[in-house]
Amino acid sequence: MNEQEKALIAAWSDHSRMWENNTWVYPVISRRAGGLSVGINLNPDHHCSFSCAYCQSGPQEGHKRIPVDIDAVERELRQFLAIYESGEFAKCKAYENVPAENKLIKDICLSGDGESTIVKEFPEVCRRMRQIQKEFTPRLGNFKLRLITNASHIEAPASQQGLSQLLEGDGEIWAKLDAGTEEWFKKVNRSPLHLEKILDNLTKTIKLYPLCIQTMICNVQGEIPSEQEIERYIENLAAIHSANPANLVEIQLYTVIRQTLLKGVEPLPKEFLENVKTKITGALPVKVRCF
Numbered sequence: 001m002n003e004q005e006k007a008l009i010a011a012w013s014d015h016s017r018m019w020e021n022n023t024w025v026y027p028v029i030s031r032r033a034g035g036l037s038v039g040i041n042l043n044p045d046h047h048c049s050f051s052c053a054y055c056q057s058g059p060q061e062g063h064k065r066i067p068v069d070i071d072a073v074e075r076e077l078r079q080f081l082a083i084y085e086s087g088e089f090a091k092c093k094a095y096e097n098v099p100a101e102n103k104l105i106k107d108i109c110l111s112g113d114g115e116s117t118i119v120k121e122f123p124e125v126c127r128r129m130r131q132i133q134k135e136f137t138p139r140l141g142n143f144k145l146r147l148i149t150n151a152s153h154i155e156a157p158a159s160q161q162g163l164s165q166l167l168e169g170d171g172e173i174w175a176k177l178d179a180g181t182e183e184w185f186k187k188v189n190r191s192p193l194h195l196e197k198i199l200d201n202l203t204k205t206i207k208l209y210p211l212c213i214q215t216m217i218c219n220v221q222g223e224i225p226s227e228q229e230i231e232r233y234i235e236n237l238a239a240i241h242s243a244n245p246a247n248l249v250e251i252q253l254y255t256v257i258r259q260t261l262l263k264g265v266e267p268l269p270k271e272f273l274e275n276v277k278t279k280i281t282g283a284l285p286v287k288v289r290c291f
Helices: 004-015 070-086 122-140 159-167 182-188 196-205 229-244 268-284
Strands: 024-029 034-041 106-109 144-149 170-176 212-214 218-220 246-256 266-267 289-291
Touching: 024 070, 024 144, 024 182, 034 070, 070 122, 122 144, 122 159, 144 159, 182 196, 182 218, 196 212, 196 229, 212 229, 212 268, 229 246, 229 268, 246 268
Parallel strands: 034 106, 106 144, 144 170, 170 212, 212 246, 246 289
Antiparallel strands: 024 034, 218 266
């Protein structure tokens, strides 16, 4: 393994939301995005509607609620894009050995230490992201706007208001679906909500917007998804797909690669993920990638 390969693997493994003195904006070299993803973290207070067993952000308890400073979000985003445009980001020590093609901007993404759509400032942040995309695309080339979400509040009027602006210019929603049954949903996502609500929200969403499904497959304290669990999961995928096949961008299967808050959450071998992929593609005409 050469130095560039080592640097790339290290960058993929480091999704720290800390960058310089920023509170809201951070860069990530993303395997799934295929390059540089500029993250916006609207939940530095860890406010979330899930408490996933595999969460790497830390506990929700004990954090003082932090109101989103929309002007600061915009300022940090503009400052980072200016650094990127100048070429200085590509030279920074943390990424100096990462191949140049992996440092090209692919998206600006709402993704952080909690669920972005439960923040009341979400619609205005989306509006400003779209404004910045229009302004910077002629200078930086095409890049997408994305939302990574657990889909728990995506149907809310405020969420829909924000999404209508965020996604008007070739944007995408990357939504979590980790379970086929209520039992596994409670074990993995540990939310007071029910799987039925998530499935309903995803089915409604795909009728309107391009949707990527992200699925974590892991060992949770000695238990792994059963054959029946995977069958039910694929049935759920089929129902979402049938609502608007053209809008299902892809399915991303991945496992744990970083330290989790809950002890006993372990990765599963690539062969397990590939087996699930084979079952999905055997049932549905969809693109599936394993990470």
